[in-house]
Amino acid sequence: MTTKQRTIYAGLVDETLAGQQVTLKGWVQKRRDLGGLIFVDLRDREGIVQLTFSDEFSAQARQTAEKVRSEFVIAVTGTVSLRADSAINPKMKTGKIEILVHEATILAESKTPPFDIEDGVDVNEELKLKYRYLDLRRPEMQKGLVLRSKIMLSTMRFMETNGFLNIETPYLAKSTPEGARDYLVPSRVYPGSFYALPQSPQLFKQLLMGAGFDRYFQIARCFRDEDLRGDRQPEFTQLDMETSFMNQSEIRDLVNRWVAQVMSDVVGAKVDPAKFPILHWQEAMDRFGSDKPDLRFGIELHDLSGIMKQTDFSVFTSAIEQGGFVKAIVAPNGSQHFTRKMIDAQTDYIKRFKAKGLAWVKYNNGELTGPIAKFLTAVKDQLVAALSLKDGDMVFFAAGTFSVVSDTLGYLRKYVAEELHLIDENKWDFAWIVDWPLFEYSEDFGRWIAAHHPFTMPNEEDLHYLDDDEDPHKAHAQSYDLVLNGYELGSGSIRIHTMDIQEKMLKALGFTPEKAEQAFGFLLEAMEYGFPPMGGIALGLDRLSMLLAKKDNIREVIAFPKNSNATEPMTKAPSRVSEKQLQELGLRVPD
């Protein structure tokens, strides 16, 4: 079945080629048989072009065209011809021309696909994953993966230009006690022992700096055996980098230049990193109730604790008495928009943030209305002034601890902005969140854990908090997160590079010296042999791809993702394996 070499992609043929002969290879998108004339839309990676078959051009080709059906793979040779004005399709990139076919060969036949190969098709997710190779033929899926490829290639160019070495680190690594759950890999040589797939190359990249490579990067797969959500997968990809001797602002500048290049290369957007806000973590939480604030819109949080403690509303006053806060956001001109039903739904939703209820008032004609308005009469003027209320505005309150109030209002400001269409979907709002707490309290673990990871350098002026007689949880870190449109894109820090600080840090995390030695002994030892000051960052390429492709699930920009059960429905992984395989590994499993 030797056919001529392809001369051009179908989707790239245009009027400049009129009169020329082309050879195309691709898939039949659709076929219309008008008797003497047959039209076929031929699809390939670059787009669709119309083929025209007629005995006038070739009887053989027309007969072949009679046999083709959707998704057949064909090769055709023909002449590019300008369409008559009346036949021009302005919606198609190739709509000014057609190909008059004089040779046609069927390269592969196709059964009728289980769903149509076209954008916006409404199909069950499991079916799409089972026939992923068909789902991926849809132009919007192709576009997403092409965009992702562009991000990767632009990134490689940037890193090379900036003197970074591309160094690979092991995927068969060691299980470490911190962080999420590891995926394990049983060892055959040492039955009962396991490798772990790395959650990130963090330790290896620090060792590479210790080895003197100065600038390292890797587009690295990372693995976490956690329950899945829309923007999580068991394996994910990050741009991982580390540098020696650079301080935080130098590293941020470098990442800024990467951002600017990728945005320009991939989506043609000119972003000016000099304008990226640099928010301290505390400020981000105070103003936006989030450590990854969406800055495409305003609706900031207002601390009303001072005003509300003057009221008789016990929900508010008792929260304040217990050391908590009352804060509010304004939904501009929202008083007509939010119905009782919507408010009830949100009251229910915010229970996940441990909010006890959703208080609100509307402001119309100079009056506050709503269930709690009667408690606010005495402070009305202060409230109107503090919130700069305008006629028609609506106010949502939250009361409780700092984290309850922040989480609740951080969520609600986004809800309000979406409801009121205040978000410009064409905006790219990057920001840096810096100066994070070194530790955070984990409800899951019931103890303090590292907010970033155990190798994050505290601020110099906070180092003393790690001493025995002080409270380490007061320390803030030399850490910096990059945020885009309310998503965390990346997380970085200056690292601890000396053993004394690292030991204190592990102690503050509850490691005994023995446990520290067992888990990180090699790192502590390495730090005794001249480790340079270092810092780096890891940037999530799945999430960046998702955002730039304007998708809302990372599965859309991953070729073969897992479903929410961490299963891949096409090949049916994971699966049972043979008894022999288990025996060689010394494993016993449930039947």
Added chain:
Amino acid sequence: MTTKQRTIYAGLVDETLAGQQVTLKGWVQKRRDLGGLIFVDLRDREGIVQLTFSDEFSAQARQTAEKVRSEFVIAVTGTVSLRADSAINPKMKTGKIEILVHEATILAESKTPPFDIEDGVDVNEELKLKYRYLDLRRPEMQKGLVLRSKIMLSTMRFMETNGFLNIETPYLAKSTPEGARDYLVPSRVYPGSFYALPQSPQLFKQLLMGAGFDRYFQIARCFRDEDLRGDRQPEFTQLDMETSFMNQSEIRDLVNRWVAQVMSDVVGAKVDPAKFPILHWQEAMDRFGSDKPDLRFGIELHDLSGIMKQTDFSVFTSAIEQGGFVKAIVAPNGSQHFTRKMIDAQTDYIKRFKAKGLAWVKYNNGELTGPIAKFLTAVKDQLVAALSLKDGDMVFFAAGTFSVVSDTLGYLRKYVAEELHLIDENKWDFAWIVDWPLFEYSEDFGRWIAAHHPFTMPNEEDLHYLDDDEDPHKAHAQSYDLVLNGYELGSGSIRIHTMDIQEKMLKALGFTPEKAEQAFGFLLEAMEYGFPPMGGIALGLDRLSMLLAKKDNIREVIAFPKNSNATEPMTKAPSRVSEKQLQELGLRVPD
């Protein structure tokens, strides 16, 4: 410990900067204290430069220099100064200058390393792996990883320029029955089920072609749980690519252009792919006794079966009678070189190829000498003519089956060439080996297996061999291996893209329809939906890096390799894990 920003790498300072101030950061290679004057060799990624400390430039800096020891990390600021003629060190890139230091800071101290940080250091391999971060500081190790990084980055540029999409495929994949032993990953969601780490992205890349991406590539990690050798690791890296609608010679041409670019970018070698020999597998075996012949030297095999069957030497005649061969190679002017002891050692070595002995003769003054010379008297003239023997030559014979004779002489020709220094170490000899047998007999499995993999397309004229009443093992394949200096660099093929041929292929490999469905059902089904003709190749980047760096073990070009027990001595992976981890996975292991 804030210090000035580095202005340049230590190894890049040269005489063009004389008189200028520079700030450098790096490691102390060595220190010589001459009392008033202290000299420090400062090392970073790019090389070494000499620092000079004296009270004349800065008393503070000189006092700091008194404290530094080998492998301390320091920051210095000083003035670049031309050395006096008598002090110029022509062996150092920076040997014409020194830095007169007026500011110095110790950034990190170091204990005395367990071995010297310098090239050619003679240290136990396990110790080097345990302190890998120190071993990697040695200039030759740095050079190897820099070279590898250049290969990767040059490759990315090439693939992008040629319209390939960089698409990632899963590492948590499905265990398949063909090929080497899989590394398994237990599933927590489905206890008793396992993912497998892929031995290659083969199936995924075929599915990507089925999805219409047309040109795919990935720098992919691959995993095989096999016993290790010098050029094998549990995980290894390949440049994996696949194209639709291209034939074998188009794919080879593409790879040739990649080779030319990488050789030029990475080692500055101009290679001409038009001159790469394209050898049929049979020809390579006949002439060189190897499917990955080293073409940097001659010493071809000669088939002497026709001559030897006329002799009375029963070892030869019985081999021929049993359908085997007698072949020989000539060691040019080797009759003085090879001692009895050397020959005995080789006789022993070649037993691994199932050779029963090593027959040889020397040719001096027109006479054959050696133990078997007496059997060859009658055919002496024929032999001399067939081998074009010259005075002083030595001949090594092998007798037996095709594979015994090929393996033995394929090995011996390399041994002879090395002994006689006939290999030009500066040569880069690439070759393509094409038209491989579709199947090969595996002694390990005791059955026929796919010579490449089960998806390799047979030659069109050999397709009939897969029919029920014919012998499939006669078929040859549309496959092509790229060889460099006697190493297989890559292996590629045109793939089967229709279900009918794929089913026949799996049947010939001993798959029942049920087993085929269970293992590859998704692929067979995919082939029913318009799979394009496709082909690709996978190229070993570890091995390429090793060869270009002129190393003889891939561990030298891998940052954190495993040792021969698949263990990583630094972090001590694999290791025991917690009972909780095992419980969550439903696993039981030996104590």
